[in-house]
Amino acid sequence: MGGLGEWFWIFLMIVMLQPVLRQKMLESARLRLMHRIEEQRKSRVILLVHRQETMSLLGFPLMRYIDVNDAEEVIRAIHLTDDDVPIDLVLHTPGGLVLASLQIARAIKAHKAKVTVIVPHYAMSGGTLIALAADEIIMDSHAVLGPVDPQLGEYPAASLVKVVQEKKIDEIEDRTLILADIAAKALKQIRSEVLELLEGKMPQEQAERLADLLTQGTWTHDHPISFEEAKRLGLPVRSDLPQEFYQLMNLFPQPVQRQPAVQYIPTPYGNHKP
Template identity: 60%
Template sequence: MWFWLIFFIWTLVPVWRQYWINLQRIRAIRQMERRRKSRVITLIHRQETISFLGIPLRNYISIEDSEQILRAIRLTPESMPLDLILHTPGGLVLASEQIAYALSHHAAKVTVSVPHYAMSGGTMIALSADEIVIDENAVLGPVDPPLGQYPVASLVEVVAQKPIDQVKDKTLILVDMARKALNQVEVFLTELLKNKMNADNAKELAHALSSGLWTHDYPITVEKLKGFGLPVQVGLPREVYSLMELYPQPSQRWPSVQYIPTRTTVAEILMDDQ
């Protein structure tokens, strides 16, 4: 009997822990909304412990994410600003475009905060904002769409380097789809960027981000973003970082990074050693 009681408690601990963290998140979001007088939405993808078995799952931008964010936007008055906290490796192009489209059409100011990174589809979402508030060391990334396991730009390059009679029909089909995907993303990005710069610059930047000029994991730093002429503000409020801490990594492993999370001086460290 004691065995089953201990087992039952052990299985419930992750559930209660997740419930408590969720309450803390809601409290933190509510405090941000009161201070900023805005609707705060989070799109944070981390490897987080979920379910009573504590199974870690990798997250990415999905259709479910777009459904939830679009619902949040619908529930927000047109006169109320939106604040999106964004931390993601990317995800489905369709879902990313839906979110970006909805944000770009919100009447009040839309601010996207990037504490660490927003790659691929996350970059597309960030570009839809009226203002991108970003940590000085955070990065965005290229928006070239993949096709299965292949970068679409590399597929197009295949037929450019080989005689057509040496390319398989399946590859030609993939290349045709790749060209369409590149064009679709570039057109979409161009429309997003037209509100932030003149048409020629918007088209040029959209092409650079979507054409495969860089590898898909290439980090676009704050300096590069400013050079593109994007509305970027460097420096996030502490409350954004505090909110990120409520999205922890799995606890069933030793941490790969450890430190004492307090501000201190060299003199204080030397005093502790005495």
């Protein structure tokens, strides 16, 4: 019985350590690929990738957003980069805190060498705010950016302001009036901040038009701004995304907790299948 008990505990420890070992192997593979990309592009590669990743046997996937910890780490990486070294910042994020996103964006704008933002799939909201500060945005032809209009809890700031404009004052609750006042300030602030990031990147009139479109509630907050639309808006976008960045995203897997909805043979096909 003692022997069986020992084997049980050994098996349990292996099972518990397996996710940790798998994560370490993934991190090692990411670092190797990052080094290879840096050597090819003569740049520093910084990743800001928000995926759902299971970290333990009973771990639950958590959707992550841009927060102050992300801002601290990205800014530290920028500070460790010489002024004459270009930066490639890979963004894959639904957005996050305006404060953190703006801190990263300002650090990017202040970097003297070229900064390229890489968007393999999507960089919404705060991710787009960061991308606006870059010298160039390389995105997949099907990747998307998004509006940066402020949200107050569950309500878009622009909609709160519209309520006050369209309803009589005696028909509006005090709480709504307070929210609308905060919303008006938030709209003014984010417009000013976007103009700050766009300064020197395009003519002033074009920058103001773009700032209005992105910040003043022109679209819903989840509106996908495609590569073609970003190009029409005057953003410095390209679609020739290097293959290595797709490979990098493959090293950020989603947790496998159910039958996958998408499946294919992961090899390139030409005119004729092999």
